[in-house]
Amino acid sequence: MSFKLVAQVFDIKVGNPLRKMVLIKLADQANDDGACWPSYESIAKSCEIVRRSVITHIKWLEVNNFLWIERRYNPEAQKNYSNIYHLTLDKGVIPSAADAPPTPSAVDAPPSAADAPLGSAADAPPSAADAPKPINEPITKPIKETIRDLGVAETVEKTLTAKEIKKIERTETINLLFSKWLELSGQRITASDKRLKHINARLNDGFTVEQITEAMTFVATDDWHISEGHNTIEIAIRSTEQIEAKLIKAAAVKVKQSKPANSKRTTSDPLAVNDTWGVSSTPMTDEQKAGWFRDTAATNDDDDLPAMFTANSQGVIDL
Structure with missing residues (x-):
């Protein structure tokens, strides 16, 4: 841990509070040479933000010369190792004074009673120099989505595709x-x-x-x-x-x-061979029934007929 770097970071403006937290985390883990190698996950957990935000903020710090990254890769194992971050705070691009809120000046201070001349001048409307100065700070865009990580919400812009x-x-x-x-x-x-x-x-x-x-x-x-x-x-x-x-x-x-349970026959005709015989639109007559059994008897032995049916000499079924 380098107390000197941490103290130096507190006096630096990087334009974003979360970015400042990431830079403080790096300074906290840096040695006296300003080098450290924490993982993205470790930084995200300490700063209570998501991993993607850590990558974005470190990229900004690199582009603006607050640090440079030594990327480590083992070609034999084909594996990436944690980057080594070298802090170069003195070379960082600090936002210009035009982007910072104006500091109060003697011109901006309201006139005191001692400064007011005798007469009605003190009652005159304030001049343009006394008017409030606009604050030139960046405006945050509306939130489109909230991602929660480790119980802390951070806003990021994201548009879902149809896929x-x-x-x-x-x-x-x-x-x-x-x-x-x-x-x-x-x-x-x-x-x-x-x-x-x-x-x-x-x-x-x-x-x-x-x-x-x-x-x-x-x-x-x-x-x-x-x-x-x-x-x-x-x-x-x-x-x-x-x-x-x-x-x-x-x-x-x-x-x-x-089908209804315990369904019963819908006809009481003892000659019916199924439930619907006798209730159709054109029921069989007695002669048709006798003819059906006579034809059956001609092609089968008497033993094949049901015991309840016998035929007389005229071929009429007796029950």
């Missing part, structure tokens, strides 16, 4: 579907990269959110999957074939569930 917006929306959809699985299954599992990639892959395959939800619902609630321990999100959506199979089975379950 970035689409990526954010896709991420929200993936997280929504994973949360839906947790709700359906009641499981406590982590949102691992593999599981989230399964969901993203099925969205890329063209499956809708509703279809993926339906497949997950089937696997999470089906008795067989639960009893066999196959009620996992991987079983539901790990491949295109897997999710298609689950959707088909889920549709079959819906059809089965749509």
